[in-house]
Amino acid sequence: MVRRGSFSLRCRHWDESPGLTVVVGLNGAGKTTLLKTLAGIQRVTSGRVSGVGNAAFLPQSAQLSSRFRVDDLLTYLATLRGVPSAERDARVSAVVDQTGLSEHRTMRYSALSGGWQQRVLLAQCLLGDAGCVLLDEPTSSLDIAATRELWLVLAELSRSRPFVVSTHSASVALEFADRVVPIRDGVVHEPHDGAQLRADYAASELSPEAYLLDVLGR
Template structure:
């Protein structure tokens, strides 16, 4: 078992991790602008995420990954702010940043973690980094590994795993500290059908009490999992509503479910029949 070190003076038990009961019930985005050189990558006047599952959709380059990175404080916007929901202003900016990071669990689209770590080591390391108290760290890691059906590969090295098992191990790293807000970039990519269904069941359970935002190209994720859909095109919100409201936009045809979702998303991506709520996408 590895013994990771943050610093020689790091405390063994830095205190409890923030969970969904600590008041951080979501995220509020206000007047957000992100630019890459002369191009505006995001322009979102107002957007709020609350407990439940929001599917973030849009074609490649629409701004999904950029928005998740800004919400995770990994990318600094040119203007605007992202703050924890249901919290009053805190004059201590450093405390605000710490609280925000503690409340967030983030899975990037292409996780980069050393492949020589075993599943157990990788999740334990994430728990330690995210300040899960030493007294309950082992039990927390075991529970997350069990919840994500990784028990049989717990001592396998990440580089030896199938793509699906490796993805679920990275998801375990993102959720091990029980974040109030979970940001997942294409979480079901590379996972076989059986494990994708298990993962959706797990995420649905988290979404009952936590704010889960996932970017996805899978129409089945929207049909079977999402409470809300936010669709981006060229960095702007072109739809914000329920899956039922989305499928109602699909013109013609008699197909239900994923096919209707696909038709509606194709129309939004192409610029046809687009709509943004009058309040700028707030919910």
């Protein structure tokens, strides 16, 4: 359990494995609190957090102000993360490729659009040895095209390590999630299988938003 003032978040069990876990819930349900707890930023009031390992956390409000080129910025951040000097160039090249930044690596970060800047922020999460990546509303400020492109990247990256992503977007949650974890009134509920949700949604004749609200109400 986690308590913050009058708010409490209850999570009986959390089991993580490679794949894309999408956390959904209304405003104030506890999505950010859950991710901060998994990242070790938010202390638990009772119980313990285990099984997440070394996690990289990207908050919703994450911003960088830099005139560095993308590759120079990532090299600098790799240094801060303790990546040995002999491995930095290879590590930076790897995360640049993984996040689709190859054609933008020599551009200044400040000259990139919001969608490409978000990819840089995602890339820096991959520089270290994080066993799990936690992203809080990573596409909240992006347009439709940039949102879909970033989720395609997340779906590919999550094949090799666990990604836990919170979102308000019903359509991307239903399309990309391997598991959907609903949070309602401060309670983290059991995950729903993404493939089964997609099958049920296709037969429901509801909009993505109406269907996800139904899932949250179960």
